[in-house]
Amino acid sequence: MVFSSIVFIFYFLPIFFLTYYLAGDKYKNAIILLGSVFFYAWGAPKFIFYYWVLP
Helix, strand or coil, X not given: CCCCCHHHHHXXXXXXXXXXXXXXXXXXXXXXXXXXXXXXXXXXXXXXXXXXXXX
16 A cells, blocks of 8 residues: 555545544544554555564
């Protein structure tokens, strides 16, 4: 998924923003983390392991 794709603009981004703004302050960082993991896993799933291992 790239930033200019239809899937990103019309599906991922609105769902992400809606989830982020409806969540409480306690969960906003977790939502950002899960959203970014999902975004990177969509484009390059073989590199998602590095996202969790490297600091």
